[in-house]
Amino acid sequence: MSTPGRSSPPDGDAALRAVTGLAARLSGTVVVGIALFVLWQAWPALQAVGPLRFVTDAGWHPLAQPAQFNLLPMLVASVAVTLGAMLLAGPLGLFTAIFMTDYAPPALARLLRGVVELLAGVPSVVYGLWGLVTLVPLLAAWQPPGASLLAGILVLALMILPTMVLASHAAIAGVAAEHRLTVAALGFSCAGSLWGVLLPAARAGLCGALLLSTTRALGETMAMLMVTGNVARMPDSLFAPARTLTANIALELAYAMDRHRAALFVGGLLLTALVLALVRLARGLGCAWRHA
């Protein structure tokens, strides 16, 4: 019952505050809970092996006597495929989004958007399959063995391109219409308005697009497992096979026990730390750009 003299809006406010507060707390708890769970699972290995050996051991031989736990080759592989994929898909996605927003005739823009949305919905295993049966043989004919960092980079670039396009498109299209009117009224050229006003005004959204694509690339497992060759050795060229941290977990968790299992979770911890570092970086980048 509402108190006399009070009408429904305050009650609605209270309910809304309660629901949103609950949702926020729930999401926060789940995220922190997962991070703590990973830490808890990794703890035995960190204690027994010591953090240093995860980067200084001679290799990754978790079942040998004595066991070796060097995760560095996998970390390097994960970072390399992500970086390579972002170098390709980042600019390509941004320019596609710019074309869709500001240059393409409406019908073409709609068509492009439809295609990109379709691509975004294709499951990663299908990209992996395509990489395995088409891309890897092509690369193998050029630079054997084919399954390699490069195969991983190309498949990953293709996979995150739709994310990059759609998120940048949303960011650029979301720039207030008044800024478009203003640049037009000031007699700006298309290029001038884009580089000078529209992209800087969309910077927060564009940083978000980069971040979303990068974390998606970093976390991709199935397709990487299918095309990178899964050799847990430090890759010495783009054509060398490699194994990402995610693929490492997926490949070994099923049979890993005790310290081996905990060591896999150390890999998970590394991935989490990497994502956190990226979020910080993106925030820094967004701020640095403010007064450009």
Add this chain to the structure above:
Amino acid sequence: MSIHSLPTTTCAEPVPQTALQALDLTVRYRGRAALRGVNLTVADGSVTALIGPSGCGKTSFLNCINRMTDLIAGCEVSGTLSLFGEDVLTDGSNLLALRRRVGMIFQRANPFPLSIRRNLDLPLREYGIRSASERAGRLEQALRDVGLWREVIDRLDDPALALSGGQRQRLCIARAIALEPQVLLMDEPCSGLDPHATAAIEDLIHGWHGRYTVLIVTHNLAQARRVSDHTAVFWLQDGAGTLVEHGPTGALFAAPRHPVTADYVAGRAG
């Protein structure tokens, strides 16, 4: 051709030159007329107030002058419109050059979400002014002209969006006049501002007589009387806006010829 070269007059008398001439100007949105048959001549260096109730096509009229109408899907403009003798509406005319001669101030002050300095520097760069010192000089002059220089001198690199409403609008005016336009279109520039900020902008407009040709839309009749030499009254007739009366501001307010004008300026209609 230089943006500012004016056709030379051969008359000995210093007859005010025509800045703007509209003949039978009509604006349609998706085939429906919003503004019909406007005939208006505006003298160079004069201030013209456009008054009339909402929806009678004042904004549509301004938008024709710098062809912002091109950006509105389904908008069609017919009739003729010339700026210093040059046709504005033909497809062949250079749109960027036109918009560089005609500055526009919007109802909602809309600085770019960049620093104060960048807001002025960017358009100057865009106009091909390579020399940083020339840009800095023009920036300072424009900010001085709008009385903002002293207020922002130590925070030129702060975000423009941190300024107050009145300061933002003056910044937008500075951004427009830094480009040395011939004509300034102001669409209810003071409607979001407090009386003090409004007075500051009216003072600016006073100082512009003879320097810029100003067309200002306002719902504030007292403001129209204070700032303008000429007043144009728009009204809704047969479902479309049109110009019902136009003349020197003093005469128009003292002795309106058209009955709707009489009612409107007396506060009995609109």
